[in-house]
Amino acid sequence: MQRALRLLECVSGHTYGAPAKQLARETGLALPTTYHLLRTLVHEGYLRRDKGLFFLGEATERLSSSGARQKRRTAFLEALAHWRDALGAPVYYAVYREGEIDVLCVSDTPGNPAVEEWAAFRETGHAHAIGQCLLSQLGEEDRRDHLARHPVRPVTPYTVRDGHSLLRRLERSRRTDVVTERQEYAVGTVCAAIPVTVGSTAAAIAISLPAHQADRLVPAAQRLQTEGARLVGSLALSISI
Template identity: 75%
Template structure:
């Protein structure tokens, strides 16, 4: 444990020197004996956490991967906390999804035992035509990208209320107004109504969505408006996390 702690001190010290630092300086600043510092520095270089160039030590690829992973996890935590806040404020499950590499990806969901998220009983990626999340994401794509998606995942009946064919879906998406929410009732899951709000940052299509049981359908428009207001206030910080 002591060796690990000393190695971490060295890593932190190196990270503070953007232009690199020699072993003697690192030993002095961390309070380590020079032989101990040399031994740990060699080990860290061997493992890829540091690299040595002309007698100076810099962070290596392994340390940079750790930093990137930590930053990504922090962004995920920020989004999860935000969704949980909105879930409690609105009283409905909240979803964050995006269209990445030609696929629908539900990134984060916030629900509670009393407000359960919709069960993914049919693969979300293959049924974008049937749920508000997928329809919202497809509405943000260009016509060619939409048709490409539907060539891979053609419209099929999921419930009696599902849109009937590709052309009908494309007409619906074509009528969608830019940055306006999309609503669906029981098209993916019987007894459930949903709404999704488009979020576009650069080339990335994303969405925030909510779902409610059918007997609360009269709440959907107001709850969606509340979510729009919340998203509008925090869009700057969410944009930073758009690619998690």
Template identity: 75%
Template structure:
């Protein structure tokens, strides 16, 4: 028997579907959510759209304009804009919103990643076309940094058996970078990392090294034979853009020493073309 105020239940009747929430006018502007996107977080998507809208406005934009462009209710837009401002992704000046320091750091990091990716792709391309392992290094804050190496089982790189930072005098990369420094910076480096032989072929003293560096022709490949690793010959090409000293280098086993200079010349030509198109930035 049914209770008072309750309709009788018919067991054979299909269940009544739950009431559907009516979308707000602002939500009708948003793109439809795909069936496979059930794990996406709508508030994050809306915040990203607000950031994109602000980034597109060089001279800033007020909350009402941003809400209208993104298709958000104004209270929702205000809430997201305040949160993004609090976290440093936006800043507000005289009622207008601009990108903040946190967003600019993200942009800078993304640009840096893109440059690094371009450098890695270039090195891999040169490795495959020339048939040698290719190295990329810079001199930054008083230290030699090998930033990227492109090698393969057929073209293995030289194993770093002695710290590259401490043995600049003994390898082509280090000599090439030292040759690009001014006298004060060069002597500072050698004071911290004195010349010492690590193979029977390594330059024996600082004065001999300095004379060698001073005798290098501008933009000439730096050649080194077994001074860092026995059984290996290397060549490095200077790359100087602004105040940054950089180099690309190759290595070969001694039995292929006759290939070294032609391969270095080819690398120099290809690197020059890439730098000439501004497709490669060395500031990574």
């Protein structure tokens, strides 16, 4: 295994390919061993041979691409964790795709736990800041289509009462506005969501706080919007999460 990796590393240093004898010389491997390993690596798709020269194959390129994507994903999760700790609040990342609200990542701690999903987030977008933020980024036709499939209904005593009222609220908000809701999804919890740019996809990053800390909500959201949303959006776009 180690010798095969040495060969792969050696081949990767030759953009225009290299013959077996040169690879054997540069890796210090015996020529028969080199030929055997090269045949195996070609058979498995890690290398390809063309006119006596060896190049990296599709399998190696897929491994490289997968590793780079995982590295970007780790950076994305670390960014969420950074803002979780900096703001002292759980941080959520969600997108709107294929007609549904999809919360993809949640970064929280035992001291600052995320909101319990006691009513399905996908079906209650009208009641939480994440859903309202995502819906505010859609066109009117898409909003109405979503609400036709997931009608407005009371979730708590503070939930918007009907679809008409929600649509009016969404029409008044700009795509770049911070969206806040206070106990509309969960009694005792307040939330804020910030729209982020992820290509053509509607996306949002959000935080939640206990209701008795409601005075912290807007300042924390504004800080996240100013300092963190662009970074999170660029990382999310780079991994197509």
